[in-house]
Amino acid sequence: MSTIPRTTAARSRIAAVGALAVAGALVLTGCGDQTKKDGGGGSAQASGTAGGGALHDKLPQQIRDKGVLTVGSDIAYAPVEFTDKSGRTAGMDPDLGAALGKQLGVKVQFENGTFDSLVTGLRAKRYDMIMSAMTDTKDRQNGVEDGKKVGAGVDFVDYYSAGVSIYTQKGKTQGINGWGDLCGKTIVLERGTVSEDLAKSEAKKCPAGKPLKIEPFDTDQQAQVRLRSGGADAGSSDSPIAAYAVKTSGGGKDFQLVGKTVQAAPYGIAVTKGDTRLTQALGGALDAIIKNGEYRKILEKWGAQDGAVTSATINGGS
Incomplete structure (x- = not known):
C-alpha cells in the first residue's frame, strides 16, 4: 500500500488491539x-x-x-x-x-x-x-x-480520516521518537499496510551495519503480542488503532505512543x-x-x- 495510511494492496489501516479471537467471523x-x-x-x-x-x-x-x-x-x-x-x-x-x-x-x-x-x-x-x-x-x-x-x-x-503512529513498550522507548530513529531497531506491524510501506521506505535510508528489521504479521494483534513479549522495539499501526491499543492493552500498562502521527489520509x-x-x-x-x-x-x-x-x-x- 502506498505511502499513505493502512496500506498498499491491503488497507491503510492505522490498527488493532489485544487478544481478540478472529476466525472466519x-x-x-x-x-x-x-x-x-x-x-x-x-x-x-x-x-x-x-x-x-x-x-x-x-x-x-x-x-x-x-x-x-x-x-x-x-x-x-x-x-x-x-x-x-x-x-x-x-x-x-x-x-x-x-x-x-x-x-x-x-x-x-x-x-x-x-x-x-x-x-x-x-x-x-x-x-x-x-x-x-x-x-x-x-x-x-x-x-x-x-x-x-x-x-x-x-x-x-x-x-x-486517520494517520499512522508508532508505539513502544511502556517505559522502553529506547530513544525512538519517530520514523528517523528506527535504524538498528526491529519494528512489528500488519502486513500490507501503510505502516509497512513507511517502514520499507525508512529502511532504505539506514546506514550499513544498522538496518531496520521489519517483521510483518497477518494481523495487528499478532504484532502487538510480539512487541508485548519483548520481541521487537516498536510497533506501528493506524492512529486510532494504536491509540486504542495504548489505552486498553494491559489496562493501559503495556504500550505508549512515541513521536507524532504522520500522513493523515482518508x-x-x-x-x-x-x-x-x-x-x-x-x-x-x-x-x-x-x-x-x-x-x-x-x-x-x-x-x-x-x-x-x-x-x-x-x-x-x-
Missing part, C-alpha cells in the same frame, strides 16, 4: 444491534432493516434482489472492527455499516478475511464492498502494488471499479447519517471523533 448488521453468535455457524444476525426509498433504488439490481450488502473486512483491528468478548463483531466500521444499511434498506453482512486478501476477494466477487480501515490511495484506485500493476483498481467512498469503502450505482448509493447513505447525527454518535462511541469527515468524497485519496 460472519456477521449480519441491520439496525445496529447484533445478537450473540449461534451455536454452530459462528455468525450473528441483526434484528432487521429499515429505510429504502430513493437510496435503495440507486443500488445495483443484484443487491436489491438479495437484500444484503456483503462486506469484506479484517475483523481484528480494534476499535475499527474486532470480535468482542461475547464473540460478536463490533467496532466503528460494523456500526457505520449498520447505519448505512438502514439508510439503504438492506442488511450489511461482514465477512472476515486477512487484510491483504480483501481486494482480491472483491475482484473475485466474494464481497460487494470492503470496509476495513482501508486507506484510499491512488495506487489502490489504479490496482498498483509496489509500483507494479497487479489487477483492476477499486473506487472509494471516503468516510473517515479511509474509504472500496467497491469494484466503475460500479457507479453502488458508489453513489453509499455516498448518499453516508451523507444522510452525517446529516442526521448518527455518524458523529458512532465515532464518539469508539473515541474516534477526531477523524470525522463532513461529507462523502469519492476517490479523494492521493
Whole structure:
C-alpha cells in the first residue's frame, strides 16, 4: 500500500488491539444491534432493516434482489472492527455499516478475511464492498502494488480520516521518537499496510551495519503480542488503532505512543471499479447519517471523533 495510511494492496489501516479471537467471523448488521453468535455457524444476525426509498433504488439490481450488502473486512483491528468478548463483531466500521444499511434498506453482512486478501476477494466477487480501515490511495484506485500493476483498481467512498503512529513498550522507548530513529531497531506491524510501506521506505535510508528489521504479521494483534513479549522495539499501526491499543492493552500498562502521527489520509469503502450505482448509493447513505447525527454518535462511541469527515468524497485519496 502506498505511502499513505493502512496500506498498499491491503488497507491503510492505522490498527488493532489485544487478544481478540478472529476466525472466519460472519456477521449480519441491520439496525445496529447484533445478537450473540449461534451455536454452530459462528455468525450473528441483526434484528432487521429499515429505510429504502430513493437510496435503495440507486443500488445495483443484484443487491436489491438479495437484500444484503456483503462486506469484506479484517475483523481484528480494534476499535475499527474486532470480535468482542461475547464473540460478536463490533467496532466503528460494523456500526457505520449498520447505519448505512438502514439508510439503504438492506442488511450489511461482514465477512472476515486477512487484510491483504480483501481486494482480491472483491475482484473475485466474494464481497460487494470492503470496509476495513482501508486507506484510499491512488495506487489502490489504479490496482498498483509496489509500483507494479497487479489487477483492476477499486473506487472509494471516503468516510473517515486517520494517520499512522508508532508505539513502544511502556517505559522502553529506547530513544525512538519517530520514523528517523528506527535504524538498528526491529519494528512489528500488519502486513500490507501503510505502516509497512513507511517502514520499507525508512529502511532504505539506514546506514550499513544498522538496518531496520521489519517483521510483518497477518494481523495487528499478532504484532502487538510480539512487541508485548519483548520481541521487537516498536510497533506501528493506524492512529486510532494504536491509540486504542495504548489505552486498553494491559489496562493501559503495556504500550505508549512515541513521536507524532504522520500522513493523515482518508479511509474509504472500496467497491469494484466503475460500479457507479453502488458508489453513489453509499455516498448518499453516508451523507444522510452525517446529516442526521448518527455518524458523529458512532465515532464518539469508539473515541474516534477526531477523524470525522463532513461529507462523502469519492476517490479523494492521493
